[in-house]
Amino acid sequence: MNKGTLGKANLDVSSLCFGTGTNGWGGRSNQTDLGLNELADLLAYTYDKGVTFWDSADQYGSHPHVAKACEIVGRDNVTITSKTTSRDYEGAKADIDRFLTELQTDCVDIILMHCLSSDDWPTKCRGAMDALSEAKEAGKIRAHGVSCHDYGAFLEASRSDWVEVVLARINYGGHNMDGTPEEIIWVLEEMDDNGIG
Template sequence: MKTITLGSTGITVPQNAFGALPVQRVNMDTAVQMLRKAYDGGMRFFDTARAYSDSEEKMGEAFGKWNSPKRDQIFIATKSTAETPEKLRADLETSLRNLKTDYIDIYQLHCVKQCYRPGDGTGLYEVLQEAKAQGKIRHIGITAHKIGIAEEIAESGLYETLQFPFSYLATERDIALVEKCQKNNVGFIAMKGLSGGLLTNSRACMAFMLQYPVLPIWGIQKESELDEWLSYFDAEPEMTPELDALIKKDRAELLGDFCRGCGYCSPCSVGIVINQCARMSQMIRRAPSENWLTMQWQEEMMKIERCTECGACMKRCPYELKIPSLLKKNLADYKEILAGKII
């Protein structure tokens, strides 16, 4: 497996890392088992966040009791959505306790609305500098979903890593962002490598990632998924004509406005589960399951008819999608699927 160095951090790890958002959905024993298996299988970089409910605690249980030298071989990244210095300091202390560690390798501002800078009046960057000077964090990172903000971050000279969505559905501008980060010695951490579950061929996803100087963090919830990613340590996928054709087909079908399922649009004032309903058509076709046609999901989809088009979801959507229109399009398609039972 190829290795990658994350910009100026000096952190060098295999180009195959663990995204720990999904472990909040499994019990403690299962999470600990998977995290340790990931380490034993070759993964060295693990990404979590305060926003991922008990994900940090599970990672702490898995790795916090491992004494040196293993801790020195594990690189932990976490994040805070704090918008005040007081909350950021509190989040950092909570993360240190949860992770059962004296330091965090990369501490990231999470899903930012701007490129935070020293002297901008928020005080957030100053807290990061303070924490780094105290040895509580080793490197300063940031995550963004909006390309314009990400580009500003990459050029700012302030952040050692940038985490941004990147998959084989990437646009030319997304790829240019990767190149900009490389030029400015900013480590690029690639989230949403499966585009929120829309991409289902892990071999194609990995082969694509290996062409770029990025560190993909795969969201892993099941041991079978972990086994798939770990298998690539023994045999790296190559970009074959077959995989290239599959990628081109997916790009033709999916490029444009599609929901990544991040959930930042929620809550909905009328109770619509936006991050599932806005991509239901694609999920049914790309991850076929009778479960999408149950009475429960039929009821959820019919809530779209109650949409008031208040616009609150659009203001929160990091991808600036026209969500009400997207929901209605998915509902119309869903009704046709129900009528014909096409899966």
């Protein structure tokens, strides 16, 4: 498996990230429906195949599964992403501390603000951004960023000095994307030029 450095976040990751949130929301996903041990074993299998980058989220209910998989492969051997839907300071701060407990770690590699759907998110989410910045300074997370579900929000992320990592929705079938493949690729290239992973 190829590995690389994820932008200015400077995290070493596999070129493939294994997600835990297909049809995920409300504390469940197709992957978590497999069961605690089954998803943990699947994550460990991906690690054996060279995938060292795992994506989780509060809304997927996958933190216990990722924590269990880390018991198998070793926490220091994988890069973990999670996501918060909190938009204010207190909510995001509480989420970060809860995520640390649920993931059984003292540091989550990446936490993203989940499901941003408008281009005014830097104003609306200032409190959550401040909480994530403080968590990074305190060593609770290594990088912060956004998960966008809107082209305007995605484009705004490419212009943000605060954003270190973006989850972009792009796939070969064009499903659930926030623009055409050409539009998404253009923004991803802009992000790469700006050091956003």
